[in-house]
Amino acid sequence: MKNVKKIVAMAMAAALCVVSLTACGGSSDASATFVIGGSGPLTGPAAVYGIAVKNGAQIAVDEINAAGGVNGMTLELNFQDDEHDAEKAVNAYNTVKDAGAKVFLGTVTSTPCEAVVEKTKVDNMFQLTPSGSSVKAVQYENAFRICFSDPGQGTAAAQYIGQDLGLKKVAIIWDNSDVYSNGIYEKFKAEAANAGLEIVSEQSFQGADNKDFNTQLIAVNEAAPDIVFLPIYYQAAALILQQANQAGFDLKFFGCDGLDGIIGQLEGDAALAEGVMLLTPFVADDPDEKVQSFVKTYQEKFNEVPNQFAADAYDGVYVIKAALEDAGVKDASVAVSELCDLLKASMVKITVEGVTGTMTWTADGECAKTPMGMVIKDGNYTAIAD
Amino acid sequence: MSERKNSERAKGFSLLKIVPSKSRGKLVTVLIPVVFFAVCALLVNLGVLRSHFAGLLVPLCYYIIMAVSLNFTVGILGELSLGHAGFMCIGAYVGGLFTLLTQDSITSAWIRFPIAILLGGLIAALAGFLIGVPILRLRGDYLAIVTLAFGEIVRNLVQNIYLSRDKAGLHFSFTNAIEPERLDPATNVDIMKGPMALNGISPDATLLISVILVVITIIVILNMVDSRAGRAIMSIRDNRIAAESTGINITKYKLIVFSLSAFFAGIAGVLFAHYSTVSPPKFDYNMSILILVFVVLGGVGNIRGSIIATAILYILPEVLRGFQSYRMLIYAIVLIVMMLLNNNERFNAWKKNTTERLTAWRKGLFRKKSGKEAE
The missing domain is CATH 3.40.50.2300 (Response regulator)
Known part of the structure; x- marks a missing residue:
């Protein structure tokens, strides 16, 4: 029995080599x-x-x-x-x-x-x-x-919320296991004071496997922020929007380029994304030729x-x-x-x-x-x- | 190590026959990866295999070490462990940090890297021992759950460590980034920064060292299985109560298995750290499950099977790149087919039949050869 395994393994290894070699050719x-x-x-x-x-x-x-x-x-x-x-x-x-x-x-x-x-x-x-x-x-x-860059987005987001939107009280929900989220969060926090922002609540979660954001949302809602900053990817953000809606919280959200794609993620609930703001260099309905x-x-x-x-x-x-x-x-x-x-x-x-x-x-x-x-x-x- | 009498010693021409027949199977198990990697290295040097394939060899080594060491816990001790990535994580960070902190003072990789490997392995073994103590009373599903939790705890702890070095020395912080006031901006170097990847580890994990470690792992584990301790461990697997009643110290052997298995997982982690980029999300439960898949599809308790299954399952998705988007689909189908075939009576009967015929054919071949020599 062991011998057959050996032969099968060798045959497969040979087959793999052939496949990998042929894949290289043809340019x-x-x-x-x-x-x-x-x-x-x-x-x-x-x-x-x-x-x-x-x-x-x-x-x-x-x-x-x-x-x-x-x-x-x-x-x-x-x-x-x-x-x-x-x-x-x-x-x-x-x-x-x-x-x-x-x-x-x-x-x-x-x-x-x-x-x-x-x-x-x-x-x-x-x-x-x-x-x-x-x-x-x-x-x-x-x-x-x-x-x-992530730090660049953090700084730009703080300035945009503080100066262009003229808001004061900000809550943050971020993923502290993620490089992207961390990079933005750190700089946002550093820039917040300069932009005249007050961070009223900071809630973190761990990783893309997290599906329940009620704890974070309740804490954020109690702090009554003008806007909730979400430096996270759209999958988690979609859940946050759905759960905030279910809990009946009236919160406004602001995100970075990671939120791009949220409309597709929400599917039937796309209406929940109404009014969500993002900072991004590209807008699909830009009249530019x-x-x-x-x-x-x-x-x-x-x-x-x-x-x-x-x-x-x-x-x-x-x-x-x-x-x-x-x-x-x-x-x-x-x-x-x-x-x-x-x-x-x-x-x-x-x-x-x-x-x-x-x-x-x-x-x-x-x-x-x-x-x-x-x-x-x-x-x-x-x-x-x- | 086997000193058994060797009555049926070498009549034929086979190199294998120099070795006592009892050790022959073991020798083949060790030779499979050695020959495989030697051939691959040769083909890479000749330029037949391109850099894509060459880049798969070292990862394959550390995955083989992972699979073989997990098989020791799952197959030989018979306890389902779902936290193997946790030990790898410990090894990767301990070994990686050691190299990061000493690569300026110890410039020779030949001195630094073995120390990193030993240190990573030992700390992981210590973790294996520590996790072994509280879970001694647990078996089956309960043990699986606790080991799963262990793996996640390790990853989450590592993910929250912040470590920086400046002229004043090392600065450490947990859960929050180090306050900038504590650091000297001119000389500060961030070493660990929460979930950020560990960068700048000198890439010391060469194919030669990796293959040597694979061989050491296989030899140690195979001999361990064949030793007195190994028999005791297998008796615990087969019948715990009977084993205990014959005076086998279950606590001791379970701890030995957990520590040894963790030691090799730690070594695999050190190799990983010196080859690829280390970041905590890599060591989540998916990694543990992936290694378990290698072990299960190779055959639980079958060390050689683990090696072959790891090689096939690790390389397969890479060579399927030609199939573009169907790649993962084909990979999944292969997994399912392997699983079904392993459990299929008719396939196993066919396998057995073919093996017997092949053995008979080989024996006939040897007989002819030796006959010719006699002439």
């Missing part, structure tokens, strides 16, 4: 096709972000190719699943590296991004994360991002309104295009490391007008652009009218 002409590698969660609880990024990036790649490519090169997107896991993200990165990727558009979420940036640093591969927002996600010179054309294409192809992650990824591909043009790269067979040095130098020079605003970069990888306040109105994300 087209090396000097004319420029491969952009990427990774994000396409399965699991964070899949909505990864899928949005993949779709957004694909639209940009198709558009650029239809318009003649970049300096004569055709773009190709190789986007792998990383399941929102640091270990799997490194595997995904290695996969796209094997497939001949020259730059890396990813990862989508912060913790995997921190793991992958260690590897891209060693390979000196140019990395551009659409939405990895933690500080360490772009800690090396070869890494840049499209979205805001570029935004409208992107939203239209996205809806035609994927039958839904793009969220901010899709927009970040769409911009990401155009940023790579702009950097390639600025650096004058014409041959896609250029070495990864050499290309990285060229693009690094170009990134701090270029200005890109994208669907998430006008962007410039500093050498530390941070993107400068203005956040916009959004409010959910009639089941749609709408810019807050001043």
Whole structure:
């Protein structure tokens, strides 16, 4: 019996090797096709972000190719699943590296991004994360991002609530097991006093498995805040909205880019999201021509309104295009490391007008652009009218 | 270690026959991973296998260590433990912190890394001992629940630790971030920051060290199973009351199993910390369940089965990347098929039949060979 197991195991191992080898082949002409590698969660609880990024990036790649490519090169997107896991993200990165990727558009979420940036640093591969927002996600010179950093969002949110909305009393519900939530919470708290805010209640919970927020909501409701700040992801936020409604609490909510996607999550209860405010660089009903054309294409192809992650990824591909043009790269067979040095130098020079605003970069990888306040109105994300 | 008489010693040409027949099975179990990794390393060096596959080898090593050590508790002692990731977490943080704090003073990885491994393993073993004491009276479901809770407690504790280092030394805080006033901004380096990942650990876990650790784990556990203690442990599994009535000290053996199993899980954790990014959410109960899946599908109590199942189940989702979105679906189907086949009488009968035929065929082959030599 043991022998059969051995033979079966060896046969399977051989089969696996063959599959992995064949999977590598089949890439087209090396000097004319420029491969952009990427990774994000396409399965699991964070899949909505990864899928949005993949779709957004694909639209940009198709558009650029239809318009003649970049300096004569055709773009190709190789986007792998990383399941929102640091270990799997490194595997995904290695996969796209094997497939001949020259730059890396990813990862989508912060913790995997921190793991992958260690590897891209060693390979000196140019990395551009659409939405990895933690500080360490772009800690090396070869890494840049499209979205805001977590501390940047915290500061901006405090200023927006205090100054633009003119509110005073704030309660916070945050996830103290999450990198994203922590990063925003810390800076929000530090900036609150400067923005004239008084934090009346701070309630934390642990992790995405938490499904009952009644304790936190009761405490928050007793403190009678003007607004409740939710620096968390949309799944938990949807539960908070539902449970606040069931308990009959009349609370107003304010979130960051993690709340994007909440309307879809609430499904039948979408009305609960009415009046929820978010701070994000992208609004799907922005009358801007570029935004409208992107939203239209996205809806035609994927039958839904793009969220901010899709927009970040769409911009990401155009940023790579702009950097390639600025650096004058014409041959896609250029070495990864050499290309990285060229693009690094170009990134701090270029200005890109994208669907998430006008962007410039500093050498530390941070993107400068203005956040916009959004409010959910009639089941749609709408810019807050001043 | 086996000093049994070896009557049927090597007539044929097989290398295996040098070893006493009783140890042959063990030798094969040790050789499977050694040969597998040696072939893989060779293929990677030759450029046949690309960096994607090369990147899977070290993780595979620590998952094998995890599966083998969990099988010692689940299969040999017969107690369901759902908190194995907790021990891995302890090992990862102890080993990782040791390296982070000493990588400036001890520059040689050859000195630093073995200390980190030992330290991580020992602290995890201590935790295994400590958790072993209160749960001695528990069995079955109750033990599973407590170990599950243990794993979650470890993760939650780690998640709340804040540790910084500046010129004045180390600063520590629990649940809340360290007040900025206590730190010297010029020299401060955040080491642990709650749920944030532990960054900057020197990547010392090479394939060679990992494979050596896999071999040590397998040898120690297999010999442990075959020793006097191992027999006692299995007798506890088979019939606790009978074992106790023959004078076996159940407390002692349970603690031995828990500590040893935790020791190796801790070592796996240290390897993990020196290869990948350490963050607390990684060590949640899903990790414990994943390892348990490796153990159950490889066969509870079957160490070689654990190794093979881990290799297949860890590598499978990665090689299925070519199938795009159907990847996880296929993986799930494979899991279900493996589970069904393991319990299918007709499949097992077919397996047995084929094995017998193969053994007969092999014996015939040897006979022919030795016959030719005689000529």
